[in-house]
Amino acid sequence: MTIGIVGAGQLGRMLALAGYPLGLDFLFLDRSAAAPAAALAPILIGDLADPAQLRKLARRSQVISFDWENASVEGLRAATRGLPTRIAPPLRALATGQDRVAEKRLFERLGVPTTRFAAVNSRAELERAAARIGLPGVLKTRRLGYDGKGQRVVRDRAALAAAWRALGSVALIYEEFVPFEAEVSALGARARDGSEALYPLTRNWHADGILRLSVAPWEDRALERQARAHLRAVLREFRYVGVLAIEFFVRDGRLIANELAPRVHNSGHWTIEGASTSQFENHLRAIAGLPLGSTALLGHSAMVNLIGRMPARAVVLGEQGVHLHDYGKQARAGRKLGHCTLVARSAAERNRRLLRVLGRLEVALASAP
Amino acid sequence: MTIGIVGAGQLGRMLALAGYPLGLDFLFLDRSAAAPAAALAPILIGDLADPAQLRKLARRSQVISFDWENASVEGLRAATRGLPTRIAPPLRALATGQDRVAEKRLFERLGVPTTRFAAVNSRAELERAAARIGLPGVLKTRRLGYDGKGQRVVRDRAALAAAWRALGSVALIYEEFVPFEAEVSALGARARDGSEALYPLTRNWHADGILRLSVAPWEDRALERQARAHLRAVLREFRYVGVLAIEFFVRDGRLIANELAPRVHNSGHWTIEGASTSQFENHLRAIAGLPLGSTALLGHSAMVNLIGRMPARAVVLGEQGVHLHDYGKQARAGRKLGHCTLVARSAAERNRRLLRVLGRLEVALASAP
Numbered sequence: 001m002t003i004g005i006v007g008a009g010q011l012g013r014m015l016a017l018a019g020y021p022l023g024l025d026f027l028f029l030d031r032s033a034a035a036p037a038a039a040l041a042p043i044l045i046g047d048l049a050d051p052a053q054l055r056k057l058a059r060r061s062q063v064i065s066f067d068w069e070n071a072s073v074e075g076l077r078a079a080t081r082g083l084p085t086r087i088a089p090p091l092r093a094l095a096t097g098q099d100r101v102a103e104k105r106l107f108e109r110l111g112v113p114t115t116r117f118a119a120v121n122s123r124a125e126l127e128r129a130a131a132r133i134g135l136p137g138v139l140k141t142r143r144l145g146y147d148g149k150g151q152r153v154v155r156d157r158a159a160l161a162a163a164w165r166a167l168g169s170v171a172l173i174y175e176e177f178v179p180f181e182a183e184v185s186a187l188g189a190r191a192r193d194g195s196e197a198l199y200p201l202t203r204n205w206h207a208d209g210i211l212r213l214s215v216a217p218w219e220d221r222a223l224e225r226q227a228r229a230h231l232r233a234v235l236r237e238f239r240y241v242g243v244l245a246i247e248f249f250v251r252d253g254r255l256i257a258n259e260l261a262p263r264v265h266n267s268g269h270w271t272i273e274g275a276s277t278s279q280f281e282n283h284l285r286a287i288a289g290l291p292l293g294s295t296a297l298l299g300h301s302a303m304v305n306l307i308g309r310m311p312a313r314a315v316v317l318g319e320q321g322v323h324l325h326d327y328g329k330q331a332r333a334g335r336k337l338g339h340c341t342l343v344a345r346s347a348a349e350r351n352r353r354l355l356r357v358l359g360r361l362e363v364a365l366a367s368a369p
Numbered sequence: 370m371t372i373g374i375v376g377a378g379q380l381g382r383m384l385a386l387a388g389y390p391l392g393l394d395f396l397f398l399d400r401s402a403a404a405p406a407a408a409l410a411p412i413l414i415g416d417l418a419d420p421a422q423l424r425k426l427a428r429r430s431q432v433i434s435f436d437w438e439n440a441s442v443e444g445l446r447a448a449t450r451g452l453p454t455r456i457a458p459p460l461r462a463l464a465t466g467q468d469r470v471a472e473k474r475l476f477e478r479l480g481v482p483t484t485r486f487a488a489v490n491s492r493a494e495l496e497r498a499a500a501r502i503g504l505p506g507v508l509k510t511r512r513l514g515y516d517g518k519g520q521r522v523v524r525d526r527a528a529l530a531a532a533w534r535a536l537g538s539v540a541l542i543y544e545e546f547v548p549f550e551a552e553v554s555a556l557g558a559r560a561r562d563g564s565e566a567l568y569p570l571t572r573n574w575h576a577d578g579i580l581r582l583s584v585a586p587w588e589d590r591a592l593e594r595q596a597r598a599h600l601r602a603v604l605r606e607f608r609y610v611g612v613l614a615i616e617f618f619v620r621d622g623r624l625i626a627n628e629l630a631p632r633v634h635n636s637g638h639w640t641i642e643g644a645s646t647s648q649f650e651n652h653l654r655a656i657a658g659l660p661l662g663s664t665a666l667l668g669h670s671a672m673v674n675l676i677g678r679m680p681a682r683a684v685v686l687g688e689q690g691v692h693l694h695d696y697g698k699q700a701r702a703g704r705k706l707g708h709c710t711l712v713a714r715s716a717a718e719r720n721r722r723l724l725r726v727l728g729r730l731e732v733a734l735a736s737a738p
Binding site for chain 2: 013016017020021022023025039040041276285290291293294296298310313314317318320321323324325326328338343
């Protein structure tokens with residue numbers, strides 16, 4: 001069975017690494033033959049929305065998935081028309097994840113607490129939204145934002161004008177600013193037959209809008225119960241197939257949904273070593289129509305993103321029990337180049353080893369556990 | 370760094386899967402573009418001893434290794450002449466592993482107990498060997514034997530004549546027949562700086578000359594101590610770099626070395642899920658000049674080879690906690706097509722789950738734990 005994947009980034013690369021042992025084959029579509037997944041699978045070169053290349057991908061694959069949440073919904077629908085090729089996760093989830101307003105409306109409809117928000121299409125709407133929701137707030141593009149790009153925190157009315165000038169050329173959303181205590185994510189897979197395999201709650205730390213560090217399990221029973229219920233609600237709403245992630249803020253012991261990602265997620269990379277079945281394998285099992293694998297934990301995990309420049313390989317591998325994942329990318333400031341993971345017998349041991357690793361790798365964090 | 374690998378079989382495939390996360394690239398040489406590793410790395414097509422292709426492999430790689438123990442020693446030496454390309458494991462170990470007589474002599478020289486043997490180049494030498502070593506015995510080709518091929522158990526003088534007719538066209542070895550109680554293997558890596566990372570003792574079950582099942586750790590302290598000492602002696606003798614396996618018979622609580630394999634080994638496949646660092650990753654770390662990884666156990670593992678035909682994927686994956694490794698090969702009687710692994714918290718739980726898996730997969734075994 002060939003899995004076609006739109007986008008050949010690190011997520012696609014890790015999907016292929018997890019899928020070959022299952023006997024799956026892969027075909028990627030990406031703009032660049034130097035993309036991370038291109039080293040280890042055949043690739044079609046073209047724009048990710050190129051109709052001819054998408055059609056070729058659909059003809060040569062039994063299932064199409066995507067490693068990029070902005071894959072073209074219309075392009076995928078057209079490419080598979082008249083073909084038996086399946087698309088997973090479902091296009092409705094992909095479309096919802098691409099529009100922050102649709103995402104918030106979904107959360108509201110399903111009773112998943114989220115930030116107060118307003119769609120903003122004009123300067124006047126922005127003024128009204130700020131008046132109703134209050135300041136400070138966050139102005140974001142509805143589409144194509146990632147890793148903190150396309151958003152501005154607005155602290156006062158003067159900043160409102162500046163934010164409008166910076167972002168106002170496209171459809172926007174104005175959101176309540178949430179002074180959260182923590183960020184967590186819920187991650188799980190749903191199979192075609194409706195069975196589910198959920199991972200434990202993961203706690204995340206960002207800096208400059210980019211995920212730096214995740215630890216799992218984040219042992220807060222009450223939060224985990226809430227997160228699982230919310231994740232299940234979204235999985236069922238979409239009759240979802242594949243892995244889905246939802247990011248939450250935590251405030252006053254309550255979850256506030258921030259956004260969803262209809263794909264494997266950076267905050268789930270620890271599952272490669274830390275769970276019996278990784279998010280990558282479970283995504284593939286789901287979309288290939290196979291039974292989901294156990295999400296049993298193998299210990300207490302920490303995952304550190306390697307951003308901007310790679311530390312010397314021998315430094316990372318010199319730390320006993322640390323696993324390296326090099327995405328094979330050219331270094332560039334702010335770019336995710338790889339990650340490393342450690343798994344320990346206890347949370348205390350994990351934190352102790354993690355702090356040593358962070359020190360050795362000189363990873364900059366806004367805060368640490 | 371590009372690792373060139375002679376042979377693109379399942380061992381090469383699993384090496385590439387372990388090596389991409391380390392940021393390594395791969396280039397294979399194999400006769401067939403349908404070889405298991407060819408799906409996930411570039412490949413040169415040609416005979417494994419083809420001088421021009423070996424030279425191309427050497428020019429394009431920083432290190433050359435092999436997934437086949439009969440890789441051409443002379444061919445590799447010639448291919449790397451005048452180039453900075455390293456070869457690992459060392460050619461001396463490769464050469465020794467290719468000749469059963471050299472192997473036995475090595476064991477004798479290092480004080481590693483082995484079977485009594487005699488080199489046999491004529492019918493008269495065979496008669497003398499049988500008279501000296503006794504009957505029953507085993508007549509084997511000195512070279513190119515694997516998975517039970519190229520050998521005959523000789524129970525009486527009449528069988529001696531038949532065995533000679535079957536095998537006598539090439540150089541042979543006559544060995545004492547060892548009615549062993551168990552087969553075990555020792556597996557470990559040695560790095561360029563002389564550091565070592567040894568795995569615990571693995572117990573193996575063969576049928577029809579092919580490995581069917583391995584379980585690890587095989588908790589026999591006395592045997593493990595002996596096995597480690599023997600493994601270390603061989604690693605040091607060769608100033609070895611990479612993973613080395615030695616297979617032993619167990620008789621009356623003592624080890625008898627049967628053969629060595631200067632490469633990753635089928636009896637070490639359980640390390641992918643069962644150890645902190647797999648044999649594949651440690652082989653690559655060693656040959657790439659990186660620090661070795663921890664061989665700490667993640668539980669009690671069992672590995673079952675899938676031979677001749679693949680069970681339905683959903684049947685294997687439907688067993689919770691069972692990991693599938695499909696080599697992407699065409700099915701053929703007696704061919705190793707894949708393996709599956711399970712890791713449990715105790716030996717008792719492992720054995721219980723293993724017996725269920727063996728039943729579901731209908732794996733034929735000569736004996737079971």
